[in-house]
Amino acid sequence: MSARRAALIVAAVLGVALVVVVAVATPWVVLPDPPGGSTPADPGAGLPGAQIRRAEAFAAALRPASLISLVLGLGTAAALGTTRLGARLVTRAAAPFGGGWVVQVFLGVGVLSVLGRLVTLPVSAHAEVVRHRYGLSTRGWGLWLRDVSVATAISAVVTAFALWSFLWLVRRAPRTWWAWSAGVAAGFVVVGSFLYPVVFEPAFNRFEPLPAGELRTDLLALAEESGVPVRDVLVSDASRRTTALNAYVSGLGATRRIVVYDTLLEELPDEQIESIVAHELGHVVNRDVLTGTLIGALGAAAATALLGWLLSWTPLLRRVGAEGPGDPRVLPLVLFLLGGASLLATPLQNAVSRQVEARADLHALDSTRDPESFVVMQRRLATTNLSDPDPPGAWQWFFGSHPTTAQRVAFAQDWARADRP
Structure with a gap:
């Protein structure tokens, strides 16, 4: 052949x-x-x-x-x-x-x-x-x-x-x-x-840890309940570029972290942010990245x-x-x-x-x-x-x-x- x-x-x-x-x-x-x-x-x-x-x-x-x-x-x-x-x-x-x-x-x-x-x-x-x-x-x-x-x-x-x-x-x-x-x-x-x-x-983008507080605690708890280990919850300085709202979970294994736009923190109440982050955690739970x-x-x-x-x-x-x-x-x-x-x-x-x-x-x-x-x-x-x-x-x-x-x-x-x- x-x-x-x-x-x-x-x-x-x-x-x-x-x-x-x-x-x-x-x-x-x-x-x-x-x-x-x-x-x-x-x-x-x-x-x-x-x-x-x-x-x-x-x-x-x-x-x-x-x-x-x-x-x-x-x-x-x-x-x-x-x-x-x-x-x-x-x-x-x-x-x-x-x-x-x-x-x-x-x-x-x-x-x-x-x-x-x-x-x-x-x-x-x-x-x-x-x-x-x-x-x-x-x-x-x-x-x-x-x-x-x-x-x-x-x-x-x-x-x-x-x-x-x-x-x-x-x-x-x-x-x-x-x-x-x-x-x-x-x-x-x-x-x-x-x-x-x-x-x-x-x-x-630059990333800073989300300050300790109820939202950070709730997001980490949401990840734990979903069976998703995350290293940190970070805030992206997205407002330097856009007014858009977004959040995501990135990385694999030791690099995995929850990232939220700073615009999201300014515009939405905690329960809506948690809903967005829960969606992103769903990708990890269902192994969508893999x-x-x-x-x-x-x-x-x-x-x-x-x-x-x-x-x-x-x-x-x-x-x-x-x-x-x-x-x-x-x-x-x-x-x-x-x-x-x-x-x-x-x-x-x-x-x-x-x-x-x-x-x-x-x-x-x-x-x-x-x-x-x-x-x-x-x-x-x-x-x-x-x-x-x-x-x-x-x-x-x-x-x-x-x-x-x-x-x-x-x-x-x-x-x-x-x-x-």
Whole structure:
């Protein structure tokens, strides 16, 4: 059997395994219909008409920018990855520094990352103007530019290291590199899940322990009752950037902590904060991070094996000016293929995410036994975060990672009518 055919077969097997894991691990039925059937979702979610119109206007102003940015980003990646233009950029970026393949990888990825970001930068700036206009963003332009620069730099460095290891394996094992690379790609996903809260989060926010008091005690007790050991409860200085309200649980094992936005402490009463944190603890209880990491690792491994099949196709390599899969000039093509695959997977990822988020809502309701606070909290989040309570169906299908506010309010009403232990 040829190495190319073996790569395709392994990609297919990993793809099937990915589908099976998604099908088995996703909670497709979160809450059985209560007596009398499920509650129809009110499109307005009980919000005042003025607030609904404001949220719809904000979404209408922001959605075109999101779509344009998506098209520009993918179009630039396609222009660089399917022609010799990207290969020329990689070689020319490294030429002043000797032009070695390692230099080509790191400087080439850096140039491609910066170029891709610059193409979409005007659209991102327009989106920031919209957020300022509606009071959602509190960042000055200096901080905004700093955030964009840091995010681009982190992405470029991580991508460069991943692609360097990819090309190193191609050069060390010309026939079986795709198998080794699949394992390394899966390992990157696992390591990234562990390192993200301790390496990347501090690049954008400062964290301070929540002062001792009733809320801190209640949140730690909520975690203990859920069987979730946490190291600390931290407050993020989110107000430097936004008026949005949020909380989350991040980290694995010894790095796990509850994080609440400082805006949350200023705007919501304790019982609503506890409802939000209970939702986030639900993700840990249900092992959503671990399951997501497994799914991500399988997806990365399958994609890498599929690259092993594609990058052994000589006409494709010749088209982009690369001599082989170990040639750094293949990097723009790899980035384009990975970006396209990520876009195609988005609807499925979000379909799974919406079910997972609904199950976390169920944990919050089961833990707090307070559907009224849950509903008030959801309406307050929608008001402050300017969430469209009932977005267009196609948009929600493709981009919606959470149930809509209307669906979450109806879910809480169903829970109140169900006979939950």
